[in-house]
Amino acid sequence: MGSEDEKVSDWGKSLTVPSVQELVRNDPHSLPERYIQLHRDRPVVPDMAVAPSSFDIPIIDFALLAKGDEDETRKLDLACKEWGFFQIINHGVPEEVLLKMKAAIAAFFELPLEEKNKYAQDGNDFQGYGQAYVASEDQKLDWCDMVFLITLPHEIRNLKYWADTIPGFKDAIDRYSKEAQKVAEELCANISLLMGMDKDGLQRSYGKTKQAMRMNYYPPCSRPDLVIGINPHSDPDIITLLLQDDEVPGLQIRHKDEWILVKPIHNAIVVNVGDVLEILSNGMYKSIEHRAITNESKARLSLATIMIPYDELEIGPMECAVDDHRPRMYANMKYLDYLRYIFARKMEGKAHLDNTLKIKSSFS
Ligand SMILES: O=C(O)CCC(=O)C(=O)O
Numbered sequence: 234m235g236s237e238d239e240k241v242s243d244w245g246k247s248l249t250v251p252s253v254q255e256l257v258r259n260d261p262h263s264l265p266e267r268y269i270q271l272h273r274d275r276p277v278v279p280d281m282a283v284a285p286s287s288f289d290i291p292i293i294d295f296a297l298l299a300k301g302d303e304d305e306t307r308k309l310d311l312a313c314k315e316w317g318f319f320q321i322i323n324h325g326v327p328e329e330v331l332l333k334m335k336a337a338i339a340a341f342f343e344l345p346l347e348e349k350n351k352y353a354q355d356g357n358d359f360q361g362y363g364q365a366y367v368a369s370e371d372q373k374l375d376w377c378d379m380v381f382l383i384t385l386p387h388e389i390r391n392l393k394y395w396a397d398t399i400p401g402f403k404d405a406i407d408r409y410s411k412e413a414q415k416v417a418e419e420l421c422a423n424i425s426l427l428m429g430m431d432k433d434g435l436q437r438s439y440g441k442t443k444q445a446m447r448m449n450y451y452p453p454c455s456r457p458d459l460v461i462g463i464n465p466h467s468d469p470d471i472i473t474l475l476l477q478d479d480e481v482p483g484l485q486i487r488h489k490d491e492w493i494l495v496k497p498i499h500n501a502i503v504v505n506v507g508d509v510l511e512i513l514s515n516g517m518y519k520s521i522e523h524r525a526i527t528n529e530s531k532a533r534l535s536l537a538t539i540m541i542p543y544d545e546l547e548i549g550p551m552e553c554a555v556d557d558h559r560p561r562m563y564a565n566m567k568y569l570d571y572l573r574y575i576f577a578r579k580m581e582g583k584a585h586l587d588n589t590l591k592i593k594s595s596f597s
């Protein structure tokens with residue numbers, strides 16, 4: 234068993250905010266001022282029927298990649314450099330595992346508020362049912378409720394935040410977390426090869442990892458053109474695997490100064506490079522700004538499974554990623570200090586990485 238200290242993610246905590254799901258349940262047209270975005274931040278809600286297909290993010294066949302297929306490996310390199318996002322198909326995670334995971338999240342958010350509150354964030358722990366990145370009473374809020382859980386390794390799980398009254402909840406996470414870990418490790422092994430190392434090169438650099446899940450519930454919104462489901466941010470991790478709703482699109486990524494909708498592909502997993510990988514690769518691979526928009530009539534669920542280093546790791550560019558052509562672009566920082574910095578602030582695209590570790594004089 235891990236010690237009690239290890240079971241608390243002492244990264245700082247968000248202010249408590251109301252449940253948006255409850256707000257909508259009480260009045261489907263309610264739209265408090267705190268959720269109405271400033272003009273410049275409001276989304277243009279795309280019409281799925283006419284959204285340009287030339288802007289679809291890369292799709293990678295994971296089974297081919299794992300076999301060392303050269304085309305797929307090249308695609309991975311390009312996807313991490315140019316897009317920071319891609320979708321994987323043939324990833325080998327059984328459909329049943331994906332369906333049970335999605336059903337477990339749906340079941341959690343269907344619980345009455347009093348039940349969900351039994352798993353609410355507590356003390357200085359980031360885990361549990363609640364919200365993240367709310368640092369001031371004036372800031373604009375996400376049209377989203379969330380649950381954050383540390384899922385691996387087993388010994389640091391804090392089961393008091395796990396909804397044990399939902400049959401199959403823990404089993405669904407157990408099975409999906411194991412599969413997701415395998416996929417994330419295989420992707421990192423391939424990225425290591427692309428960086429000119431052996432398969433374990435990256436892993437040797439970031440050391441032991443933790444896995445955490447952020448479960449998002451975006452209630453329908455009567456004015457999706459005025460609110461944002463999750464505000465623009467980059468993920469502060471090594472790599473993220475995102476399961477999104479097959480039926481309700483919502484994820485948008487910033488690509489060449491445009492917001493591109495990531496169209497769901499049945500059973501695919503969306504993958505994105507996190508800030509830590511951007512830093513380790515000295516900016517060769519990009520952690521891209523993304524956000525979620527809402528839907529007028531349908532709720533949307535998503536699950537971000539993140540792979541993160543331990544708090545004490547000193548993050549900074551790897552030696553093999555720095556040379557005369559690519560001078561060091563980031564300073565070093567303890568991972569815990571990086572997390573505390575960003576969790577004490579509202580999400581702001583890539584500003585936090587730029588304001589902490591990015592060396593200003595270097596090229597980008
Ligand atoms: O809901 C989505 O598609 C995005 C969620 C996300 O970016 C996150 O949880 O970090």
Ligand SMILES: [Fe+2]
Binds near residue numbers: 466468523537
């Ligand atoms: Fe994200």
